[in-house]
Amino acid sequence: MITAEGLTKRFGDKTAVDDVSFTIKPGAVTGFLGPNGAGKSTTMRMIVGLDRPTSGLTTVGGREYRKLGAPLTEVGVLLDAKAVHTGRTARNHLRAMAATHGIPASRVDEVIDLAGIGSVARKRAGKFSLGMGQRLGIASALLGDPHTLILDEPVNGLDPEGVRWVRQFVRHAASEGRTVLLSSHLMSEMAQTADHVIVMGRGKVLADAPLEDLVRAWTTNRVRVRTPHGAALAQLVAGPDVEIVSTAPDLFDITGLPASRIGDLAAERGVALHELTPTTGSLEDAYLALTGEAVEYRTKEIA
Structure with a gap:
């Protein structure tokens, strides 16, 4: 189990992590999400003792990382795959790590x-591609068979086979x-991998x-309807909580009614439907809705 209690980290007048608390439980994959500059990497560095918190406490298995007797056998960490002596072979790099903990x-x-x-x-290791460097970093994290x-x-730099293997x-x-x-x-990979999600933005926890549950709370389900009778469809589904948006001359997105009800109404009035497709929100939709006001580095939209 990983816990953070009131975790704060300041660099001069910059607050990178601001009073963050969470508990990451065993038996599940917890996704850690957030825009660039959200404080994720700083938080992970504090968990493993690479940065000292300005205030607050973080523990792994009930103890601070610096107090672990044999950290490689308890916590496997991949924060920077390039943190390898470039003149060493992959095998010698791993053997050197193993020697520090008596790992055979x-x-x-x-x-x-x-x-x-x-x-x-x-x-x-200095000759490795990005993907091979990532694989060596993963091997290093697994060396002590940690809990x-x-x-x-x-998965940064991995080919599709490698991405699937990590998942x-x-x-x-x-x-x-x-x-x-x-x-x-x-986001698409995280949606297939994570059971639980913690989202950070501007140093704070936005969702845990x-x-x-996160996707359900931050997205809206829609029904895509294709019909040559747009005006008739609009009259059929009209209501105070129903929204219909035309995305093409014969294509409409409807919110506020389930597909079954739309289909029943169209059948009762003889309105031909060429498509009736429910669409559910995605993790990406939820993430963008949640972090929209917490993006520190925003790119210019293309006209």
């Missing part, structure tokens, strides 16, 4: 195979009762909820 060389071979870097294990995993953008692995780890904290900007 056989475990090094296991994580090399698990992460799929066997063919490059004897090559210098807690903290992974920052682990399957973290879900399997959670099913074994491990604690998994996973940060990513890929099961993924399905």
Whole structure:
């Protein structure tokens, strides 16, 4: 279990993390989301003792990270895949890490195979592609067979096979009762992976909820209807809580009525429908709605 209580971090006059509290429970994949500059990376760095909080406390398994006797065997961390001596081979990098905790060389071979870097294990890490560097970082996080995993953008640079492997692995780890904290900007991937979601913005927690609850609370379900009889359709569905938006001459998005009711009304009045498709909100929709006012670095929209 990972806990944060009143966690605050200031850099001069800049407050990167502002009174953040949460509990990340074992047995589930917790997604950690937020715009650039939201404070996610700083929070993860404080969890593993790389940054000291200005105030507040964070613990892993009930203890501060700095007080763990053998941290590699309790917490597996991937924050920066480039944090590797570029002159070392992947195998020697892992062996050096293992030696600090008395981890046998056989475990090094296991994580090399698990992460799929066997063919490059004897090559210098400085020559690795982005994807191979990520795989080495994941292997490093898994080296001590830890009960807690903290992974920052682990699928960055991976090919589709690697992305799917990470998804399957973290879900399997959670099913074994491990604690998994996973940060990513890929909403479609997070939607397939996370059970619970924590969203940060401008240093504060904006949401802390099961993924399905978050999507339900921050999105609106719509029904896409295609018909050559737009005016007749508008009359049929008219009501105080119903909104109909034309997205093409014969295509409409309707909110406020379920697809079954729209279909029944059209059948009763003889209005031909060529399409009747319910559309549910996505994690991306919910995320954008939730963080719209918390984006620190905003790009210019293309006209």
